[in-house]
Amino acid sequence: MSSNLREQSLARLTVSHQEYHYYSLPKAAAQLGDIQRLPKSLKVLLENLLRFIDGDTVQESDLSALVEWLKTGHADREIAYRPARVLMQDFTGVPAIVDLAAMREAVLRLGGNASKVNPLSPADLVIDHSVTVDEYATSQAFGNNVSLEMERNHERYAFLRWGQKAFSRFRVVPPGTGICHQVNLEYLGQTVWHEELDGKNWIYPDTLVGTDSHTTMINGLGILGWGVGGIEAEAAMLGQPVSMLIPDVVGFKLTGQLNEGITATDLVLTVTQMLRKHGVVGKFVEFYGDGLARLPLADRATIANMSPEFGATCGFFPVDEETLRYMALSGRTSHQIELVEAYAKAQGLWRYPGDEPIFTSSLSLDLSSVEASLAGPKRPQDRVALAKVKQAFDAAMHLDLTSTQPNTDSVPMVLDGKNLILRQGMVAIAAITSCTNTSNPSVMIAAGLLAKKAVEKGLQRQPWVKSSLAPGSKVVTEYLDAAGLTPYLEALGFNLVGYGCTTCIGNSGPLAPAIEAAIKQGDLTVGAVLSGNRNFEGRIHPLVKTNWLASPPLVVAYALAGNMRTDLTQEPLGQDRTGAPVYLKDIWPSAQEIAKAVEGVNAEMFHKEYAEVFNGDKEWQSIKVDESQTYRWQEDSTYIRHPPFFTTMQAEPDIVQDIHGARILAILGDSVTTDHISPAGNIKADSPAGHYLSNHGIDKNDFNSYGSRRGNHEVMMRGTFANIRIRNEMVPDIEGGMTRHIPSQDILPIYDAAMRYQQEDIPLAVIVGKEYGSGSSRDWAAKGPMLLGVRVVIAESFERIHRSNLIGMGILPLEFPENTNRKVLELCGDELISVTGLAFIKPGQQVPVTITYADGHHEIINTLCRIDTGNELTYYQNGGILHYVIRKML
Template identity: 55%
Template sequence: MVNDREDVFQTRISMKIRDKEYYYYRINALEKKGFSNVSRLPYSIKILLESALRNFDSSNITKEHIQTYANWAVKREPNKEVPFKPSRILLHDTTGLPAIVDLAAMRETVLRMGEDPSIINPHIPVDLVVDHSVSVDYFGRADAMELNEKLNFKRNWERFRFFRWAQHAFRNLNIVPPATGIMHQINMEYLSSVIVKKNTDHGIELFPDSLVGTDSHTTMINGLGLLAWGVGGIEAEAAMLDQPLYFVIPEVVGFKLTGKLSDGATATDLALTVTNILRKKGVVGKFVEFFGDGLNKMSVADRATVANMAPEYGATMGFFPVDQETLNYLTLIGRSEEEVLLVETYYKEQGMFFDNDKHEPIYSENIELDLSTIVPCLAGPKRPQDLVNLTSMKEDFKHIMCKPIDEGGYGLTEDDLRKEVKIVHDNGDCSIIKHGSVVLAAITSCTNTSNPNVLITAGLLAKKAVEKGLTKPSFVKSSLTPGSRVVMDYLQESGLLKYLEKLGFYIAGYGCATCIGNSGPLPDAISNAIVDNDLAVASVLSGNRNFEGRIHPQVKANYLASPPLVIAYALAGTMDIDFYSEPIGFNETNRPVYLRDIWPSFTEIQDYLKGAVRPELFQKRYENVYTANKSWNEIDFPKGDLYEWEDSSTYIQEPPFLHNLPEYADAIKDFKNVHVLALLGDSVTTDHLSPSGAIKKDSPAGLYLQQQGVKTHEFNSYPSRRGNHHVMIRGAFANHRIRNQMVPEREGGITKYMPSGEIMSIFDAAMKYKENRISLFVIAGKEYGTGSSRDWAAKGTYLLGVKAVIAESFERIHRSNLVGMGVLPLQFIDGQNAASLGIQGNEIFETIGLSSNIIPGQKIKIRVIRVDGSSFEFSVIVRLDNGIDVKYYQNGGIMQTVLRQMMKNQKY
């Protein structure tokens, strides 16, 4: 036995590195046990196999699971679920807050049960980075960052105070303060070790660093060779509490890269091209693994740029295996010679070190791309997969502006495009804006600010532009929000930051900012001109998402581009330009300047990189990462194992999930007298279900906040208030685009309260049903819960009193999250749905066949009693897909399961 886990296939062996003995689970040893082609597994599957071997416990992780992984190359088992236990968790502040609040609530419950609350801690290391709060309210000035951070602390002080308490109260939890950087870049530069050393009772174990994160772009770390992807908050909580994460064994698409990028093409151009290719191919739910001799020509920073956008191309991961470039990067960021040697030796011994001259792994299918074919491009104006080559931008822009709205365009005419609007700025200057004017230009997001290549390119382009006498139009709101402070260091040392600032690209903060919609307000003169004239203006950003309404509510067209192209379009001030034939601007003597005149050469970029980006910059910046923020250190926070909840707080409240938790779970019984809260159609997303965006004044959440004395300008957003269930439950199912077929003539979070027939908000109806002890169902169509997984899509469902969701099909993570909250997912049998059965939502429902002996995938009956008293029955499939799901549901959810198990262990 090793750490209470059996070495079931006897693969644990030792090795010496510089006279130190280490132990590891050698996966290739399985070939001697009868498993063929283990050595030719995709690198990503090898890491999953190692984790299963190491964490085998015959219950959560079984021999069958190990066999499924080991046989992947010779025996594909579609739809087979497998477990994974990551070595750590990565959170950001908006998704991390409710997870940590739940841990605090678990401590309260343990105390009420008569035990020591300090036993509740994450079982594996958890890193939380406060990076999703800062907004670009101030820009284009030297003190923009300082002013934005002051606002950040003012708006989010209660949340930050809670984090400060948690940082000291929980073991295995580290919190990176605000104004440090973006979680994914900090993960690259500081948190990731590539290999984990763990002291056990049987020696020091080595195994691959791996993680899941509560942000879809956690995949950025795949560029460093780490297995990682984004999950919902409930899944993250499960992993924290030592529960395995289950997912369907993936197909692995091999993406062969050959050649190298041509002069003028950037990693951003490559990432956007790959996104376009893979979206067309269809890789949703699959791993994409890159290989080929092209990897030898790609830095880790370039790989991370491509890996970051895995959510945009639909894959679970975009994985680059560990190789020589990985070792080079570790050296660049200041890791010791011993650490680098440990990584190299371990991965080579395991057969996980990429070598293009060795056997190519067996993949589900292969794609190939010659890097030399990549050209400068953008993506937009509405989706990240809509690629537009720079040579075609002017033509494409005009086409989509004049394309009918119902075909995805903006419905403008040629005359509309010629319309000009004069605006007067606060300083008295005048500008002309029109359709297609660039009003937002942002070098932002982890996608690109993690990459010194593209940032140095941007800095050099800015330098040349300034030297040519170019200036930025005053109507362009410009900002630079790097992913770490190291970016500022090397831009300063290279002498390029001052040129970016001269063009208005002052550092406005260190956080996600514009990429997640925290772009801040536009100046009043520009905002009024847009609204009064219904202008289709544009933004250009070096981000990863550009969906309508995401970047700024008044900006209709949003384009993703490399940092140098962000500057180019900021200088031009319009999307209606052909950079190959038209000047980007004119100097002080009215001479034309073209983009080719200021685009830096490959040699120039490399010369600056060699001198500016050095290991000591990373070492110095991260040596005091947890204590460097003075404002953070000065926050006064409660001390002790228990959080001091305040009834008056509108940000942090103890959630009710564990109130009055009995020692033993209640028996599962059939539901009786159930009403329908909402009857929904196909493709209802977590954006429809989960509270998100701004809080409206007249919404249930807005009315609640006003009752608590909060002024409307202090509402903040739903994500900022995820630690207060009173706000969040009022925002569940409240999206203004959700369509409840019980009220077919209206959109929004409304329903019909059936006892009286009254139309009211879903929240108000749910509370009335709860007062009368009436249980609720939600009925939906296909692909229920698609989109980015969010914990509050399931938590809100539970708090509204919904006992089960009956749908034609479920998105995998949301189904799992419903189970994790004790809500039963039920699936119509193929060929049946609410419409075919004549369900209108005014009926009363009963289940027949639910019991504590429920098994995965069993069928039960639903009896439907119509208004006229007649009834009928239909069958549904119980979507508890494995034994763990059953255990969670029997206990009422993940937290309840873990608490009862811990209490049982405490007694014995």
């Protein structure tokens, strides 16, 4: 019957004399039932199931469950989803390719064919996370930063060049080109994918998973995509379906239009706050309503980009006229645009005015109610109205005060020969960066126009502000140059520093030595303002305690004001040449000025910049690569090491062993992010990772970042739980990655304690609060704990990607029962944790955990097994998803 359903759904579509074959949802609905009001994001899933229905991994009852979903807006059913392609960036992509190389070795060792370890789905990797803002505010900044990037990362790039040759269907976009999500939006994404099979042209929705949580940005183009851990992405590349539950879908209705002076950034921070409050973790969000007609595609992409910040799996915008307009603007062919329109309308994926799908729940926003906003000081969902930023900063500074009060409110210093006074609240970093906003011409041009007006009035950037401009693609440079705005941005220190994530990923580079010394001397609480999507503690710069997300024009404004405690709605940014005060409203560009400049953005700019997107510069092309089938690991490498994940695995999995007498490695609070678990930024000289690099002859200046060294498990193990801002409640008076070793009570770095437990053959547990693993998708946040010996994580709740990553590395995620947590149980770290019955565990079952306290008494709690699906259980029983894939290949 299942094959009959698929065969009876076959259809043809002719576009510009070209015939295409596809599986028709309306034809399938004739048998399954009415799907007209099914959310369009779920129609994409339905088509995927229809195309791959085989009676085994996909059954007709899976499709029926999606139709039944319409009755209640919910379905407890696991499905196997097969995205069309995979997108990676280099921080997460390098370890993925390292794993594939190690898998080839494992398959060979176990008697298999190494060439079977090869992507079955197209995979693109964009190198965008490695450029650091070493130089800034000079015309040489871009060239020098890129040169430093190539020098520092030569070994990683040579490895990626090897991967490009060794693996088929794997492409690399070289450094200095753009940010992966912006390249995806402007070039890679097709909205409708097509391939030739058995002499026929087949079409289906463009879908993807990516190794970066902001893969969701592509939802703005009507493409269903979201972030997964690198481990899951590798499995998807190798033909494994993504195991998932049919999601709840939250509808977000948009009406009205934005007021004068309100940016897409203000809108997205408002949406993020609303959806985080509504509760959308693990759910799809789909935007609808007639307000979409007045929402440019770049604004849609900005909202979709922030899906991880509001906690959703994705934030989907259906295909409509605006989708086609953007595809034309960004240089897609007229044939592709015709194909997208014809296919979307034939499949019921097109958005018509007045569409009202059925949703699990819904909420709405009148766009005219949005006000100018920032988010901070340390979470993207904490929106603050512009007028209240000073108040929010003061509150954050007050909360940060511990037993040691700051010894001063200001510190005198000498910078470039000038006597200056640094004060509490100073803006240390102002960065126009990140895929979120640099993909949006209206806010980038607004920043340029504001800079122009500021320069014309004689305003200057404050000398202590480290300013930078790092667009997500070269097209941004094209249109800023064409609008004549680049000289004004440069006059305020916003020179091009690179095409990449830079400050948003923690590659903000060093502050001036005099400024760093002054911050330390006065224990000053200072701020960073960036047009990014992440502002977690310790991420941007180790000395910058408060970090604020803002639109690009507000980034420029704060660089002029120089202090977070300046109320930009009431106080002047500075003085003009006559000494008169200049306020933000005096230099804020009008909607008409922005619209006129945006008209200059054209398809020719996109054609020019993407014509040779995969070529790279001479330095990239000159990298010599080995053409061997397996990688030749270098024993002295500190960047690329053969990981130990598969070195002892056998062809058949062992039975899962119970956990007896596990020691607690760390007790952590709420909202512990993957940045806390596995930082991406600076490596401290006195940390275990710093000691490792020093012992291998690496100078401190060449440590690079944790993110850049993700191909070396030795560094990443030592960096696990090493964030400078993480707080382990086992050592309540210490900030940073420390713990108590039990029973010695020695206070040690977490890595050192874990190694001592390994020598003692003692398993480990981690106890945490709510939203464990929120933030960036980061497979090392699961790989690191596994290599430290962590067998189980017990949390009040998990963020979606991290939970699946833990399972993908063979770590058991358990959830506390309601009204029970580490505080109720009065856990201090001296307890022993035991979990039994693991050989017979089932998805979603109650799992008893025995806690043995230091005084010998026991308490048993019934936790919830957060292995949610049968596929996840299979991965767990195999010791991880990649172990399962290797065994399947054998």
